[in-house]
Amino acid sequence: MRQNLDSLILRGGRLLQQFVVDNCVKMQANNLRWISLNQDKIRADLYKGLEDSLHAGEHNTENVGRRTILPSSFVGSPRDLHQRYQDAMALVHKFGKPDIFLTMTCNPSWPEIQSELLAGQVPNDRPDLLTRVFHAKLEELKMDVLERGILGTVVAYVYVIEFQKRGLPHVHMLLILDQNDKLTTPDDFDKIVRAVIPDEQVEPKLYKAVLKHMIHGPCGVLNHKSPCMKQGSCKKGFPKEFSNDTKQGNDSYPLYRRPQDRPAAPLRENSRVRVDNRWVVPYNPFLLLKYDCHINIEICNSIKCVKYLYKYIHKGSDRVSMEVHNGDEIAQYVDARWICAPEAMWKLYKFPMTRMCPSVDRLQVHLPNMHQVRFEANQPISSVLENPRNSKTMLTEFFKMNSVDPNARRYLYREFPEHYRWLSTSREWQKRKSQQRVLGRLYVASPLEGERFYMRMLLNHVRGPTSFEHLRTVNGVTHPTFRAAAEALGLIENDxxxxxxxxxxxxxxxxxxxxxxxxxxxxxxxxxxxxxxxxxxxxxxxxxxxxxxxxxxxxxxxxxxxxxxxxxxxxxxxxxxxxxxxxxxxxxxxxxxxLPSIIEEYFSIPVPDEDLACVATLNSDQQIAYDTIMNAVISKAGCSFFVDGPGGTGKTFLYRALLATVKSRGEIAIPTATSGIAATLLHQGRTYITFDFSAST
Structure with missing residues (x-):
């Protein structure tokens, strides 16, 4: 801290809170504005889709591609949170369930905060102090837990910073311990976790700390208006039952030892409210005494659905929502966000909101020439296709590395990042000079995706493939599909x-x-x-x-x-x-x-006026095709029509006129296409999967 510096801003109280929130919002607005303004410039489509467009006579990318919305690169966006959750679950696949769930909350009474307050100030007046001191405490906590191993040797962890409605920062941390330090028995639990009020005569400092920081509520009969009360009971399950011994939980946290061995203690000095061991939030004595704040420790290795823990810590910051913006994720994010002054200050200081170790590399999974390519509007398609970078992906370069490096063939695709690192600038894999703590995660594929699903299955079982064809080759026989190859390997027998x-x-x-x-x-x-x-x-x-x-x-x-x-x-x-x-x-x-949801959705969206206006501006050739097709619709004749013509002759314009006319008559017309290109050009366009057609049909 700089001494003898009298800042008017720091004396602003609530004005300081408003000032830092406004500046944080300005910073976010600048980033969101760039994303919003570039929606029409930065496009993405399948490499194969661009080839199809070029062959069909379309030469400009202005009419190709689907727009990006709020990408995962924007920290805190729904896509970002989902990707981080998936990355965290990759740790579970590699190291097993988490063992410890730790939560630490900022204490505004810390002497480091109180000593720096100016005359007449309370901690809420200084969000800068709250965030900087909590960040320093968090760094020391990480040293204790992750480096010094006071709870055991940690092999993997993830933590997320959150902010309470009243503004205090807190951290949720999930720890996976080394196999030799796993907590498997109630005796192991008791070594690091307590849920009792200690003897005041034996441990006076710990006694005061527990009553000050680790007592829940109180709620229930002691306080019916507590925020944790829901339908007449505490949603956290307090008060707990008395227990003389710690017991293993059944798909829950352990039932910690809470003996009924001494009279209830006053919650505070001269307080009429008295509490006993049933109200104690589990804690670690060393951490509680050292950090002098609410610091909850839970053993969580008995919880079956650990995904709920990871989903909980990746739920994102508090949000409010007043209006739904169909298709506009940026507007919905802006309208729904809720930012307090300490969170704004945390982001202005650029302190990390989350950390994970080991880190996780996300590996692309795509069929031949079906990877995504990014390009700018008005860029010639030929230049996009001729750019050698656009044909390189993590997967194709994985094949290439296997073809030139015999050592690379020892590893599965998901194991590759542990031994090779991806260079995004040159788009190639490079052998690591030293072993790094990095995991690989293949993007998820659904059985609905057909061949991509089976290709992903093969990538999880086949070591060292040098090409897509090699991946389909089993015992010297190259199979026509990835599914056939998976069947030959016995990967899809008996479900x-x-x-x-x-x-x-x-x-x-x-x-x-x-x-x-x-x-x-x-x-x-x-x-x-x-x-x-x-x-x-x-x-x-x-x-x-x-x-x-x-x-x-x-x-x-x-x-x-x-x-x-x-x-x-x-x-x-x-x-x-x-x-x-x-x-x-x-x-x-x-x-x-x-009604099927696809039909309900169809009728809920009105016909664009510009599509209805297309009918009046058809040229003579378009009018002939329009009249022929509409006569078949009106007469209920079952017919198929093929409309052909070079790029730019108005085929899409004709389709828009036909679709608008049919829908305005109260009838159903659903346009489908084999890629995202035509689907984005037509109102309510869909892909071929709508009618269960295969891509090769």
């Missing part, structure tokens, strides 16, 4: 590939996503042992449904799941009743009048 897909998804996906995946598998994968898959993954798919201890709970969960799956199947022209191996859906829950 094993489906089971592996669901198992992997269970570790990283929420129940809603699992239900969508299961519906996709029903339609596109034709599993043979459907009943066994249902039994195995049923608990994961109903994980977010409300439960009870009644005997009818299982029936309720089954019917609820069947109903949701049926709703997901309807847009795919399937019903849950088509799968006889599954339980039957009661007729009372079956709404036969419900």
């Amino acid at each position: 094993e590939s489906i089971r592996q897909c669901l198992s992997e998804a269970c570790s990283v996906r929420m129940p809603t996503a699992l239900r969508r995946l299961f519906a996709t598998i029903l339609v596109y994968c034709q599993p043979t042992g459907l009943h066994s898959l249902w039994d195995e993954f049923f608990p994961y798919m109903v994980g977010d449904y409300p439960t009870s201890n009644t005997t009818n709970n299982c029936v309720f969960l089954t019917n609820k799941l069947l109903q949701d799956l049926d709703r997901l199947l309807r847009p795919l022209i399937k019903r849950i009743s088509d799968y006889t191996e599954l339980p039957s859906l009661p007729e009372t829950t079956d709404d036969i009048d419900e």
Whole structure:
């Protein structure tokens, strides 16, 4: 701290809070403005799609590609949070479940803060002090936990900074311990975690610290208006039950030792509220005494659904939402964000919001020439295709490295980043000079994606492929498809590939996503042992449904799941009743009048006026085609038409006129295409997958 410096800004109180929030918002607005202004300039499409456009007579990228919205490169965006969550789950795949969940909250009474307050100030008046002191404490905590190993040797960790509504920063940290330091028994838990009020005579400092920082609420009968109260009970489960011994939790945190061995203690000096061990938040004595703040330690290795822990810490900052902007993620982010002064100051100081170790490299998975290429509007397509950088991807260069480096062939694709590093400037892999703590994660593929899904499966099992063809080669035979190669390797026999897909998804996906995946598998994968898959993954798919201890709970969960799956199947022209191996859906829950969601969406979006105006400006050739096709529509004649012409002759203009006319008559016309190009040019355009066509049809 600089001494004898009297700053008017630092004496501003709430004006200082408003000042730092305004400056943080300005900084974000500048970044968001750049993204917004470049939506029409920076495009992306499949490499193959650009080739198709060039062959079809389209030479300018102005009419090609889909717009980017709020990318994952913007820290705190939904895409960024989702990617970080997936990266964190890659740590679980490599090292196993986390062992310790640590939360530390800033204490505004820390002497480092109090000693720097100016006359008449309270901590909230100085968000600069709150953030800088907490950051310093966090760095020391990281030294204690990660370097000095006071809780055990940490092999992997992730932490996220959050801010309470009242503005105080806190950190959530998940720690994975070395195999030799794993906490497996109640005795192990007791060595680092306590949940009792210590004896005042034996540990007077710890006694005061526990009562000051580690008492929950109180709530319940002691305070019905506590924020944690929901429907008459504490949502955190306080007060806990008395227990003479620590017990292993059943898909929960352990039941820590909370003996009823001494009278209740006054919460504060001269306080009429008295608390006992049932109200103590678990803590570590050393950390509590050293940091003198709320610092909660939980043993979490008995929790089955660890994804909820990682999802919790990657939920993002507080948000409010008043309006939904269809398709405008930037506007929705701006309107929904909630920024307090300490968070604004944290970002202005450029302190990190999250950290993960080991780091995770995200590996591209794409079919031949189906990788994404970025380009600028008005850039000639030929120049995009001729640029050698655009043909290089992580995957193609992985093949190339395997073809020239025999040592590289020892590794799977996901293991490659541990031994080679990706140079984004030259777009090539380079052998690491020293072993680095880096993991690889393949982007997820769904069975709905067909060949890409099976190619990803092969990449997880085949070492050293030198090309896409080599990847499809098994025992000297080059198979025509990746699925055929996977079958030849025995990877998709007896539903094993489906089971592996669901198992992997269970570790990283929420129940809603699992239900969508299961519906996709029903339609596109034709599993043979459907009943066994249902039994195995049923608990994961109903994980977010409300439960009870009644005997009818299982029936309720089954019917609820069947109903949701049926709703997901309807847009795919399937019903849950088509799968006889599954339980039957009661007729009372079956709404036969419900429209498929694709049709509901279709009628909910109005026809653009400019498309309706196309009809009046058709040229003579377009008018002939228009009249011929509309006569077939009006007469209900089942016909197929092929409209051909060089690029720029107005085919898309004709399609827009036809689609607008049909929809304005209250009829249905859904345009589809084989890539994202035509789909973006037509109102409500979709890809071929809408009607379950394959890409090769």
